[in-house]
Amino acid sequence: MTALLTDPTTQSHISAWQRDLGAVRRLAPKTLEAYLRDLGQFIAFLSRHTGGLVTEATLRDLRPADIRAFLAARRSDDLGSRSLARALSSLKSFFGFLEREGVLTTEALNTVRTPKVSRSLPKALTVLEAKATITAVSELEETPWIAARDMAVLSLCYGAGLRISEALAITRADLEAETLRVTGKGGKTRLVPLIAPVRQSIATYLEAAPFKLGADEPLFRGAKGGPLSPRIIQLRVAQLRGALGLPPSATPHALRHSFATHLLGRGGDLRAIQELLGHASLSTTQIYTAVDTDRLLESYRAAHPRA
Incomplete structure (x- = not known):
């Protein structure tokens, strides 16, 4: 143009x-x-x-x-x-x-001044909601390998803080014993540790997958063997929202928000969380401190006798 x-x-x-x-x-x-x-x-x-x-x-x-x-x-x-x-x-x-x-x-x-932007806080799920979102897949999906696939993808979003696009871009070559090489925005790579439940969910999927998975090919496949579309996972989470009574903000990306919020709430270091999420700037990660403070205030107001 x-x-x-x-x-x-x-x-x-x-x-x-x-x-x-x-x-x-x-x-x-x-x-x-x-x-x-x-x-x-x-x-x-x-x-x-x-x-x-x-x-x-x-x-x-x-x-x-x-x-x-x-x-x-x-x-x-x-x-x-x-x-x-x-x-x-x-x-x-x-x-x-x-x-x-x-x-x-x-x-x-x-x-020229930059227009003021009201920064909306990411909406995280509770720990119980996040866990239920992952485990409930097996109750809604009758095909075992597809259930295992979706659980593995959602486990990566919550257990490793991955964006849905990052999870679906993973190849078998990216997997190591206890870490995962992730290619994020702008082609930048980072190493993310894999906790035992996430490693187990991936192992379960690999064992159940009916397709031959080459080292440099996408790990997660659709029903016909092609690369898995993000839309399939989004629809799965929408199905889970209805089944579990979760709010509209419960999306695959909300699991990534939950990963950061729950880590911070348990005393996680902000710099370490920045590295795990692949944020270029610490200011992007700092928004989770506001989320955690809001949750703390909500609990305080609900529980304190004079609140």
Whole structure:
């Protein structure tokens, strides 16, 4: 889209930025797609705003008012604060790249405030709910190997703190005696210890699986032998929600939240939890301290005679 609204030189800068995001910064594909979409929308706005092709001169002459006008236009399209903040982050990434490459410098972005985003706390399950979510699979699924598969995947989410995409990307080669090599966002790898119940659930699945599993092929398979779709696990958890009377917030990702919250509640080190979750920034992990504090206050108010 940007190629039709920019001159060839500017388009070459956009292509170079895209390569930098993918090859150097190794952004996840969906994040990269969002960044490019944000820039494309900004270029389209600038083209309408200035009445012509967007060039280096257009970008160099940007004023804070232009950025604010773009954000106001996006806000009028019912874009939320979180998406606006990401759009501004995308623009800062692009212009930061241009500055590093010696193409141009602009101060316009530095004076525009990032929209305030209300940070919602992750909704964790209780220990009993998390355990029940895993064990109840065998009561709902009649095919033994599929029940074992789903229990193993959910065990990885709760017992190892994996994202559903990380769990489904595991190969047999990633499994070691007591650890698991996990490939997370941006292609970053980390080693995660496997507690005994998680190791046992994986072993049970491997023994029951009717398919030959190559060392470098996805470990978890669908009913016909292909790679397991995340949608299957999401539907399984939705089925479990109904059977166990769990809230709508009970999802595969809620098991990952529960992993972090329960570790922290038992005295787990925040830095260690950051490593286990694969968070790039400690500030992302710190949100779980608020979750744990909220749970503590709820218990206090419910139990204290003068609360």
